[in-house]
Amino acid sequence: xxxxxxxxxxxxxxxxxxxxxxxxxxxxxxxxxxxxxxxxxxxxxxxxxxxxxxxxxxxxxxxxxxxxxxxxxxxxxxxxxxxxxxxxxxxxxxxxxxxxxxxxxxxxxxxxxxxxxxxxxxxxxxxxxxxxxxxxxxxxxxxxxxxxxxxxxxxxxxxxxxxxxxxxxxxxxxxxxxxxxxxxxxxxxxxxxxxxxxxxxxxxxxxxxxxxxxxxxxxxxxxxxx
Amino acid sequence: xxxxxxxxxxxxxxxxxxxxxxxxxxxxxxxxxxxxxxxxxxxxxxxxxxxxxxxxxxxxxxxxxxxxxxxxxxxxxxxxxxxxxxxxxxxxxxxxxxxxxxxxxxxxxxxxxxxxxxxxxxxxxxxxxxxxxxxxxxxxxxxxxxxxxxxxxxxxxxxxxxxxxxxxxxxxxxxxxxxxxxxxxxxxxxxxxx
Numbered sequence: 001x002x003x004x005x006x007x008x009x010x011x012x013x014x015x016x017x018x019x020x021x022x023x024x025x026x027x028x029x030x031x032x033x034x035x036x037x038x039x040x041x042x043x044x045x046x047x048x049x050x051x052x053x054x055x056x057x058x059x060x061x062x063x064x065x066x067x068x069x070x071x072x073x074x075x076x077x078x079x080x081x082x083x084x085x086x087x088x089x090x091x092x093x094x095x096x097x098x099x100x101x102x103x104x105x106x107x108x109x110x111x112x113x114x115x116x117x118x119x120x121x122x123x124x125x126x127x128x129x130x131x132x133x134x135x136x137x138x139x140x141x142x143x144x145x146x147x148x149x150x151x152x153x154x155x156x157x158x159x160x161x162x163x164x165x166x167x168x169x170x171x172x173x174x175x176x177x178x179x180x181x182x183x184x185x186x187x188x189x190x191x192x193x194x195x196x197x198x199x200x201x202x203x204x205x206x207x208x209x210x211x212x213x214x215x216x217x218x219x220x221x222x223x224x225x226x
Numbered sequence: 227x228x229x230x231x232x233x234x235x236x237x238x239x240x241x242x243x244x245x246x247x248x249x250x251x252x253x254x255x256x257x258x259x260x261x262x263x264x265x266x267x268x269x270x271x272x273x274x275x276x277x278x279x280x281x282x283x284x285x286x287x288x289x290x291x292x293x294x295x296x297x298x299x300x301x302x303x304x305x306x307x308x309x310x311x312x313x314x315x316x317x318x319x320x321x322x323x324x325x326x327x328x329x330x331x332x333x334x335x336x337x338x339x340x341x342x343x344x345x346x347x348x349x350x351x352x353x354x355x356x357x358x359x360x361x362x363x364x365x366x367x368x369x370x371x372x373x374x375x376x377x378x379x380x381x382x383x384x385x386x387x388x389x390x391x392x393x394x395x396x397x398x399x400x401x402x403x404x405x406x407x408x409x410x411x412x413x414x415x416x417x418x419x420x
Binding site: 010012013014016017018019026029030032033034035039040041042043044045046047048049051052053054055056057059 | 255257261297298299301305308348353355356367371372392393395398406407
């Protein structure tokens with residue numbers, strides 16, 4: 001193959017574009033294997049094409065779009081990447097399922113439970129001078145119960161009742177107002193997962209100045225039914 | 227790229243096991259063989275197999291004194307490569323029928339063709355050349371080389387002919403080549419001392 005013909009016909013470009021027919025391709029290859037000038041032409045041309053593919057891939061839009069040239073889509077990095085449709089769409093779908101379940105199942109059940117009359121297990125606890133022997137309450141796991149707390153008159157403007165679990169940790173505290181006509185107060189203890197054991201209710205008298213002093217404590221035995 | 231004349235002294239050095247001559251031979255013809263085979267064989271493993279067999283047969287012929295025209299060393303290597311390729315096809319080409327999944331698992335060693343040629347400078351130059359092109363021409367190159375669309379379809383879509391495509395590549399290649407040769411220390415092939 002004549003070198004001048006190769007140059008004139010831009011055969012390197014034709015070769016790199018895959019345009020040469022099989023015979024021409026073989027002839028051209030035989031030529032550039034011998035011709036160092038064409039060898040460098042083919043090598044640099046191939047290098048350019050490979051490098052260009054990498055550069056063009058960085059800025060390319062998806063092949064399926066075939067849309068007119070648009071501004072390159074910025075790469076979303078960091079925590080913002082979680083907002084991409086690939087993540088946001090399934091997350092949104094899951095959220096909708098959860099919300100749907102809550103609104104259609106959980107809340108109606110809770111509403112029903114709240115509005116249905118029930119008989120709750122209970123115990124009477126007497127503090128102060130009215131202390132009595134420990135009582136036992138038997139409940140189902142997660143069930144609430146009532147504590148009838150009797151507090152003798154002691155001159156405090158109000159009282160605070162604090163419940164301690166068998167591990168000695170305070171679970172909650174509630175304020176009990178003082179009136180002249182009532183000395184027993186029903187405390188509704190919420191149903192949560194509790195352990196069996198001895199619970200202690202500590203009652204403190206509260207002054208209007210904000211001071212407090214323990215006026216008594218009472219214990220009861222909680223049994224969780226299996 | 228070091229250019230050397232393929233002459234008798236070169237062959238003698240190769241036959242004698244001269245390290246530099248062998249290194250030059252390997253680098254020079256490995257690149258050409260890989261460019262040649264890329265469009266014919268699917269897997270890098272098959273390309274490497276054919277390359278190694280080509281070299282093995284060449285050195286056997288060299289030792290046996292069968293290379294009578296040193297100045298046509300290149301076409302001799304090319305002929306051997308063609309024969310090995312033909313035998314590869316006839317043997318059922320076990321690497322030619324890889325499914326897409328297996329192809330993806332085999333790392334593309336295209337970049338190995340160029341090895342040390344591929345540098346930051348090279349990439350930077352290519353980027354500059356592409357940035358000088360119009361957006362339309364960049365898209366054209368992207369669809370031809372990256373997306374590998376049918377060239378007739380691309381030309382139809384862009385309202386151009388094959389000559390336009392060839393000239394576009396020619397200009398970009400020439401710009402890149404002159405810069406590349408300048409950076410590697412030569413504007414055109416020079417025949418070093420044998």
